[in-house]
Amino acid sequence: MEALPVTSRITLNNILLATDFSHASKAALPYAAALAGWYGAKVFVVHVVPYEPYMTVPIEGPLPIEEDVLWNRAKHEFDEFPPSGSLGGVRHEEILRRGELWAALSDVVQKQNIDLVVMGTHGRQGLKKLVLGSDAEKIYRQAACPVLTIGPHVPEPTRAGWQPKRIIFATDFSEASLHALPYALSLAEENEASLILLHMVPLVPWQYKEAIEENTKKKLGKLIPAETWCKPEFAVGFDFPPEGIVRVAKERQADLVVMGVRKAAAVALKAHLPWSTASEVVNVAPCPVLTVRV
Numbered sequence: 001m002e003a004l005p006v007t008s009r010i011t012l013n014n015i016l017l018a019t020d021f022s023h024a025s026k027a028a029l030p031y032a033a034a035l036a037g038w039y040g041a042k043v044f045v046v047h048v049v050p051y052e053p054y055m056t057v058p059i060e061g062p063l064p065i066e067e068d069v070l071w072n073r074a075k076h077e078f079d080e081f082p083p084s085g086s087l088g089g090v091r092h093e094e095i096l097r098r099g100e101l102w103a104a105l106s107d108v109v110q111k112q113n114i115d116l117v118v119m120g121t122h123g124r125q126g127l128k129k130l131v132l133g134s135d136a137e138k139i140y141r142q143a144a145c146p147v148l149t150i151g152p153h154v155p156e157p158t159r160a161g162w163q164p165k166r167i168i169f170a171t172d173f174s175e176a177s178l179h180a181l182p183y184a185l186s187l188a189e190e191n192e193a194s195l196i197l198l199h200m201v202p203l204v205p206w207q208y209k210e211a212i213e214e215n216t217k218k219k220l221g222k223l224i225p226a227e228t229w230c231k232p233e234f235a236v237g238f239d240f241p242p243e244g245i246v247r248v249a250k251e252r253q254a255d256l257v258v259m260g261v262r263k264a265a266a267v268a269l270k271a272h273l274p275w276s277t278a279s280e281v282v283n284v285a286p287c288p289v290l291t292v293r294v
Contacts, residue, residue: 010186012039016114018105018139019047021077024120028150029086031288032118034162035148036090038190043092044112045081048104049074071098102138109145117147121282137279140291141263146183148290149282162288164255165193170245170281171260172199173219180260180292181223187256187290188230195232196252197223200244209238242280250286257281257289 017032019025036043049070078094097104108114121136140147169184171177188195197220204212213236220234237244249257261278282289 009190010115010183012036012041012115014112014114015041015043016105016108016112016117017043017045018117018119019045019081021047021074021081022120022122024122024150024152026081026086026120027154027156028118028120028148030157031148031150031162033087033090034157035116035118036092037088037161041090041115043087043090044095044108044114045078045092046095046097046105046108047074047078048101049096049098050101051099071096101135102142105139106142109143115145117143117145118150119147120150122152136282137276140278140282141261141293143293146180146290146292148288150288151282151285153284153286154288155286162255164188164191164288166196166252166254167191167193167256167258168196168198168245168249168252168254169258170198170200170241171220171223172241172277174260176262176294177260178223179294180258180290183290183292184258185225185228185230187258188232189228193255195230196235196248196254197232198235198237198245198248200237200239200241202238202240202244204238212236241277242284245277245281246284246286254287256287257285259289259291261291261293263293 012035015032015036017025017028019028032043035041074096078096095108097108105117109117117139119136119139136149140149164187167184167188169181171181184195187193199216199220201212201216216236217234220236224232235248237248239247245257245259248254259278259281261276278289278291282291
């Protein structure tokens with residue numbers, strides 16, 4: 001595998017912060033603010049009001065605003081969101097839309113030239129995910145721009161704010177995975193952070209582990225551009241990828257995990273299939289997870 005070309009730094013001009021006014025989405029605020037501050041970006045705080053069941057029945061003309069309970073409730077929530085001072089001096093604009101979640105967000109992404117989506121997630125797992133699905137996964141599997149997800153186990157940033165000084169790039173060497181590498185390299189350079197390239201190998205007999213680890217580290221090394229500024233660390237673990245990535249993130253006290261994801265088929269999203277490594281990592285990671293869709 002040839003070394004990748006030199007990576008240019010990423011730029012963020014417009015950030016979309018998706019909110020449902022829950023604790024999970026409020027937890028994402030300081031991360032959006034930090035990123036906007038570094039890059040001088042504008043934050044678009046977006047809430048989508050879902051269609052109520054009775055609105056699926058054709059009616060003559062739009063529902064009178066005074067009778068639109070969900071819409072008026074959302075407007076009231078926006079009066080108190082974001083919490084005072086949470087976005088500091090960051091330029092921001094509030095957008096209220098009605099419709100299906102991803103369709104409405106996608107429209108904003110295109111019209112406002114969004115470079116990054118930031119959101120919190122409740123981290124549904126097991127039966128809840130099978131029944132209710134994951135809004136976060138619907139978004140990061142369909143968004144053409146990167147998505148930063150703040151899971152339920154991510155602590156609040158310190159008063160000094162969030163700055164990723166320890167970044168893990170988790171890769172399986174697939175096209176989708178390598179599509180995210182430039183973001184890991186750029187963010188590491190921007191923040192003068194330590195960078196760990198991590199690959200997990202499950203179910204390997206012990207007598208082969210040493211040779212596999214050595215060969216895999218060489219393969220990881222070939223991913224780094226020849227003229228990169230940093231000297232990343234290469235790590236190989238022997239575990240199932242979701243569990244292994246989260247374990248290493250905890251052990252290394254990572255501030256950010258970067259992963260590539262594939263675009264899911266519509267049928268898979270509707271079925272809420274809990275098959276993805278990214279989904280499992282996002283739900284239990286001790287730090288934010290940046291997913292980049294191929």
